[in-house]
Amino acid sequence: MKLASYKARLIMLMGAIVITATLGGCGQNESHKGIDDTQDIEPQVSVQLWSVKDEVKRDFEGTLTVLADMGFDGVEFAGDFGDYQQRPKELKAFLDGLGLKVSGAHLPFDKLDDAHFYETVAFYQAIGCDTLIVPYDARAFDSQQVKNVVADLNRLAAKLAPKGLKIGYHNHEKEFDQYQQSTYWDYIASNTDENVVLQQDVGWTTYAGKDPVEYVQRYPGRTLTTHYKVKLPDDVQGKLPLIGQDTIDWSSLIEANMTVGGTQWLVVEQEEYPNNLKPLEAVKLSKQGLETYLDARE
Known part of the structure; x- marks a missing residue:
């Protein structure tokens, strides 16, 4: 027992x-x-390579190495790949060695037409890029043509989805001109598939007299990547086109991006270089300014 x-x-x-x-x-x-x-849900920080386009042309590898040393998590391409134009796998290996991801790429619609579609898709897939952004199209603020932009975005969104890629559009100030009781940007946002990325350039939004925070909140989950750039309104004095030395409420914008926008990438873009700063110097200062706001959230 x-x-x-x-x-x-x-x-x-x-x-x-x-x-x-x-x-x-x-x-x-x-x-x-x-x-x-x-x-x-914590977005990473990237840099749009157009910010240092001349440096990229002179020394592609050296410039990306400097950007990686600044602490960027990724880069957004703007059509220049140095000597890697025909060598996407080698480009991916180079980026991996620097610890850089590809947050996206800017390219015109014609790179995704029937003649170039599969070649373009294969290239971006090979470098690990899943977000393709049309940076500018004059039809987007033309009352007779904006519907064609919407149609192109919707068609490409459906065509790219099986390939694991997304299409998006990037605003300038003219997309905020009045159209049909709102703006061209609102028309594009309201009539495109929810999978079409609305890459808001907050500098141009501010320059157009609009509130970038409001536009993140107006279209939840659509701003998967956002250009963090300063474009000072013409009547502003005593400020600089550098993040943290300008007029934008960055704290509220970061909060909106993180909680409403579904934002995966904050993309620093620098198109003005005050006080005789070199482009890389200006990019570094804007990144440091952004880091101050990000650190304040922790």
């Missing part, structure tokens, strides 16, 4: 240990999952 009782108690004890371990493991997994989910 004593031996049987001992065995019974041993079986019960082992069962309790298994249950406890299982419950503990589930708790750890749920906790880990929560951390991962939180990290997933």
